[in-house]
Amino acid sequence: MNIVQTSIPDVLIVEPKVFGDDRGFFLESFNQHLWEEKTGLKKNFVQDNHSRSSKGVLRGIHYQLGKPQGKLVRVVSGAVFDVAVDLRRSSPTFGKWVGEILxxxxKRQLWVPEGFGHGFVVISDSADFLYKTTDYYAPEFEQCIIWNxxxxxxxxxxxxxxxxxxxDEAGVSFVEAKVFD
Known part of the structure; x- marks a missing residue:
């Protein structure tokens, strides 16, 4: 596993070690020991999610107040442009974003920490998007900032x-949004 820093230090790109030949490939998509060793983060992932979307579907910018979720996201079919937005008012990168093609x-993954908004748009004909979360989905805490x-x-x-x-069409503006302290 290789960890790549982004312009926002808390958002990380995770590159798994891929073993491949003419028959196909193998990769370890997650290993708790390696995750902690390489990132220095002790995270307990409690939920795995899988969505399929067609070209042009844009999801986000989503986050949960009260029960914030860290997300380790990846694409197993197709491609997306994935975005993390820092919504921590006390952060020097508050309001800044990072975008990566997954x-x-x-086979890249993106670590989107708690306190960040998250969104993506599908840039291939379709995409299967998988992500692990550090807390459970809690619709009563769900927030959405308008994508544009x-x-x-x-x-x-x-x-x-x-x-x-x-x-997502009803998302609020950044200045109207409830954010993290």
Missing amino acids: SAEN DKDINITWPSDIEPRLSAK
């Missing part, structure tokens, strides 16, 4: 026409 081909907020100013892929759920 794909079945590059002018203050956060995420540079989404310009060739994608976003397809949104009603929840």
